[in-house]
Amino acid sequence: MKKLALVLVVLVMVGCDNKTTSLRKEAVSKVNYLGQGIELLKQGKGADAIESFDNAIRQDPTDVQAYLVLGQTYMMIKQYPQAVSTYTAAARIAPDQGEVFYHLALSEAMSGDIQKAFESTQKSIAIFQQQNNDEGVKKSVALLEQFMPKSNEAKMNQSAVSVSGQSKL
Secondary structure, three states: OHHHHHHHHHHHHHHHHHHHHHHHHHHHHHHHHHHHHHHHHHOOOHHHHHHHHHHHHHHOOOOHHHHHHHHHHHHHOOOHHHHHHHHHHHHHHOOOOHHHHHHHHHHHHHHOOHHHHHHHHHHHHHHHHHOOOHHHHHHHHHHHHHHOOHHHHHHHHHHHHHHOOOOOO
16 A cells, blocks of 8 residues: 555656656746747848747747747848738737837838828827837937828928928018
8 A cells, every 4th residue: 555655656756756757848848948949040040930930929829029039030031921920920929018119110111001000100109109118219209200201291391490480471
């Protein structure tokens, strides 16, 4: 009877240790996918890096960082539609992160969809303002200004000067 109890205790301990080891291996492999992807990027191997980042996302579909790095990789290799798709997925899982919408706007602009880029930039500004992130607001406003046609920008500047009562025309 004592031998049976001892065998059961050992089996339970081994089973628990296997679960702990399995969880540890899963966490390490996720870190390895991101780290591996970053190393591949440093070596100029964008396509291989994409595969690593895709694996990281498959392991944890809620890891916004993996989406951001994957989107940036697509931007680097000028695959703008894939970057838009990646950042759109990130926006679905992290609708409160201004950085996601900022990068989405950049990729939409590079894809040629200025209207969507304008809208995404406005979302990033709103989020950054809610979070009191002045640097984020500044960079998003600078991006937004790039989408405005020069004639509309001149009209807006003229209106701002007139409203302030300082027009010298």
